[in-house]
Amino acid sequence: MTASSTTGNRLKKSHKLSIAGVTAVAAAAVSFSLIPGNASAESQSKNVAASVSTAPAAWNIANGSGQAAAAHESLTKQDNIADRVAEIHAKQGSATATVKADAKDKTAAEKKATAKAKAAEKAKKRAAEKTKANRSADRKPAYANNLNGWIKEALSIMKKEKIPGTYEGLHRNIIRESSGDPRAINNWDINAKNGVPSIGLLQVIKPTFDAYHVKGTPDSQYHPVANIVAAANYAADRYGSIDNVDSAY
Incomplete structure (x- = not known):
């Protein structure tokens, strides 16, 4: 296989269809130029019409390929948007879980601090009562000297x-x-x-x-x-x- 044929095989279908449309139009132009100058106007018109009759079909195929490409690009963009939305939702879910975990940890820490404060208050109260009792024990009642x-x-x-x-x-x-x-x-x-x-x-x-x-x-x-x-x-x-x-x- 020659290099030229290899290159041709690599062309996409849309490229081939576009080239076909261009070729058809060119062929029509060539045919028109080859009509003798003394040919009748009717004969010239028929020849030109016959030459370019295939151009619309080729043009429509090429144009359809362009629409397909645009549709594919639109779907690709939609997929990208969907992926981005999914990513955002995932981040939001992760953030919500983090907030809940932090709130749970905060609640546990607050409960622990409250319990610790209550224990400290009880210990302080017991110490105060003990000190009061000791003072009462140490303090001798005053009795009259009679x-x-x-x-x-x-x-x-x-x-x-x-x-x-x-x-x-x-x-x-x-x-x-x-x-x-x-x-x-x-x-x-x-x-x-x-x-x-x-x-x-x-x-x-x-x-x-x-x-x-x-x-x-x-x-x-x-x-x-x-x-x-x-x-x-x-x-x-x-x-x-x-x-x-x-x-x-």
């Missing part, structure tokens, strides 16, 4: 040490034993003669005071609160309660 105050303070200590007794029982025995005088001392009974006189609000001798002294109170028979607590502790051990004592004990 018989009423001494009995009340003694009762608070007795309560902690689980020593039974009431205000009435203590007050009644104190009035009988010392008339409420913490410095009262008995120098005339048998205990005094034995060198261990009864001392204080509830007239406690030294051996009894030492045996029933409550830790945390002053180590002195003359101290009103220490004297009351030690005497009540002794009475609880011997009589069940200071409330059960109605005479010398």
